[in-house]
Amino acid sequence: MVAAIERSGRPTPAEFHAAIASRSDYWFAACLRITRNRDLAEDAVQEALLCAWQKRDQFQRTSRLETWIHRIAVNAALQLMRKERPDRFQPLPSEAVAPAESPEQDAWDRDIAAVLTAAFKYLSDAERVCFVLKHMEQWRLREIADELDTDVGAVKQALFRAVKKLRVKVPDIRACES
């Protein structure tokens, strides 16, 4: 009897709905940190869900469905960003300044309210994504390098710059807010 249930290893629609109900806020937040764009983040989650559904036969019951979808969503967010601008993860020179923000982007930053997320605007795409994947998503440096099609040294440099900028900027933002 138990074997009959376990034989059907692929997740059911009900499990997908439950996963959305319990974890979609986290998937969305992760995608938003990477893309800094609500539409892209929503699309990334949507694509991740459909991808996970199509590949549900590959899902291993040893891990949690929510975790599996989270990882797919992060990958989808990265792919969507790359599709928008293929060269966006090219490492910038160490002293490069992040591109100026559009009024729409500034408004988005105000909505977010989270100090750290606001500080992300001072980072380049490569710095932000390396930091998010390493610090928030706990990827290995090698995994990040493979995903961004670069080498570990470049990822390290982007991470160092991100941490350096954030350590300077976060106290400034907090001072302004208080």
Place this chain on the structure above:
Amino acid sequence: MNDDTLILYYYGDGLSEDERAAVECALGNDASLRERYRELRLSLDRFSEPPAIGAPAQAVARWHRSIERAAAQSGDGRSSGRGWHFPSFAWGALAAALVAAAGIGLYFGEGSPPVTTIADGTVAPRVNDRSPVQPTATPVSFSRGLQVHLRQSRQDIMRLAEDGQTPRAMLIMDIQRQNRMFEQAAREHGAEDIARVLRAIEPVLSRLAREDLSEQDAAALQAKLAFELNVMLTKMQQRESQDTETI
């Protein structure tokens, strides 16, 4: 020793064993380095604050719909009626319905008695109206997920009688699995009251698994659940309307 090395040491990635040992040795011998590392660690720990961002309601609804559509297209939906999957999904839906009906019913109920009798006499604790976790405090994704289950389950329950092939005990196991899933989701959203109700449902499910449950009793329970489901779905939707009007 520069900060870059300390950053890699903090993440436990990107340093060889020898390099890690060297950092540890230096930290043990150098008080100023220890202080620098302490400040770095505090900064990085602070960067781990989760942002207070919820997924937009319409996006959550879209994600649910996309799974519904994908399931329908692949014939893997709960209402497909295909092989033994159908009753499994249907009973899974029943579990979700049972869970949602009891949870939401108690959650949104007004003027209910201090305890609530579920289905066949099992007593569940009543949700405290003064609970700090109010319905509007639960994420949209959570309530939306429950609503999807309610709607699907209402359809599935009406079809349960069409299938009598699958052993009931196996179906109940599936129900209990779904039950625990929703209980976990409730706990993760701080809706401990709902989680408590879900736990109280386990004995009801066990009774349903009994071999000596007559067809009439099963049918009566099925009809009762379908009715409760309708009531709870309506209450939930009414509650949402009230919240919208208030806003």
